[in-house]
Amino acid sequence: xxxxTQIPAALSVPEGENLVLNCSFTDSAIYNLQWFRxxxxxxxxxxxxxxxxxxxxxxxxxxxxxxxxxGRSTLYIAASQPGDSATYxxxxxxxxxxxxxxxxxxxxxxxx
Amino acid sequence: xxxxxxxxRNRITKTGKRIMLECSQTKGHDRMYWYRQDPGLGLQLIYxxxxxxxxxxxxxxxxxxxxxxxxAKFSLSLESAIPNQTALYFCATPISMNTxxxxxxxxxxxxx
Numbered sequence: 001x002x003x004x005t006q007i008p009a010a011l012s013v014p015e016g017e018n019l020v021l022n023c024s025f026t027d028s029a030i031y032n033l034q035w036f037r038x039x040x041x042x043x044x045x046x047x048x049x050x051x052x053x054x055x056x057x058x059x060x061x062x063x064x065x066x067x068x069x070x071g072r073s074t075l076y077i078a079a080s081q082p083g084d085s086a087t088y089x090x091x092x093x094x095x096x097x098x099x100x101x102x103x104x105x106x107x108x109x110x111x112x
Numbered sequence: 113x114x115x116x117x118x119x120x121r122n123r124i125t126k127t128g129k130r131i132m133l134e135c136s137q138t139k140g141h142d143r144m145y146w147y148r149q150d151p152g153l154g155l156q157l158i159y160x161x162x163x164x165x166x167x168x169x170x171x172x173x174x175x176x177x178x179x180x181x182x183x184a185k186f187s188l189s190l191e192s193a194i195p196n197q198t199a200l201y202f203c204a205t206p207i208s209m210n211t212x213x214x215x216x217x218x219x220x221x222x223x224x
Contacts, residue, residue: 004154034212043116043202043217051210089154093208098143098162099170100204100213102154 002027002094006103013080014111021075021106023090028068031093035064035075038087038105047088048075080110115139118203118216125193125223133188133219135203143206144186146170146178148199149218155202161186193223 003026013019023033032051036044048057048064050073056065063076073090087107091100116137125131137144142163147155157170159178167178175197179187190197203216 031208032210036215041200041218041220044204044213044215046212046214049212091155091213098160098168099145099157100155104152104154 002092002097002101004090004092004101004103006088006090006106008106009104010107010109012109012111015080015082017080017110018076018078019080019108021077021088021090021108023073023075023103025071025073025092025101027094028071029095030068031095033064033066033073033090033092034100035062035073036089036091038089040087044089077108080108082110082112084108085110115214116203116205116216118201118219120219121217122220123222125221127194127223129193131190131193131221133201133203133221135186135188135216136184137186137203137205137214138184139205139214140183141206142183143208144180145204145206146176146186146188147202147204148172148197149202150199158188158201190221190223193221195223197221198223 034049035047050057050066061078066073087105089105091102119134145160146158149155161180177189201219
């Protein structure tokens, strides 16, 4: 069964700092990987979708990379802001499965 | 209007009661999904549907049932609620090879 791990579970940084969130998965047979943002008690908002054939995707201050062969993805957030404080989840769509396999998330706090 | 709408947003119910959570989507996708989220466990798949006549069990379907009334509507029922079904429930559409997934805002269910 696909297992998705996110480290660290929680991270606090001062405003303005660049940061990297990590995601690893055990089975490299994936269609795509997505990064989501979740605010407390709220739904999930898709941030970036990387297809298995791609190496990275960028949206504004966010850049996500994918190394499928090693089972790793990173989410880079540039010039962090207090509004970036949230839980960030990564999830993979596995080949032949009909499901998103989620990590347990990294809770990010950006301190003003 | 939100792409995926869940009702109710919050619900407290008693053990043994039947409860239905509703989901509707405006994206026109065939695939719809129900997940539950528990602290520290990530999101787990309960049921999914590829079209009106197609229902499939996910990882944790015991104690739950679903109904796909139309392409746009997918309901989750707890036939006899128990306290360990207290969780945050999410509806999503679609999970596919090529497109991002859209999630509803979630239903926070408490069974007392």
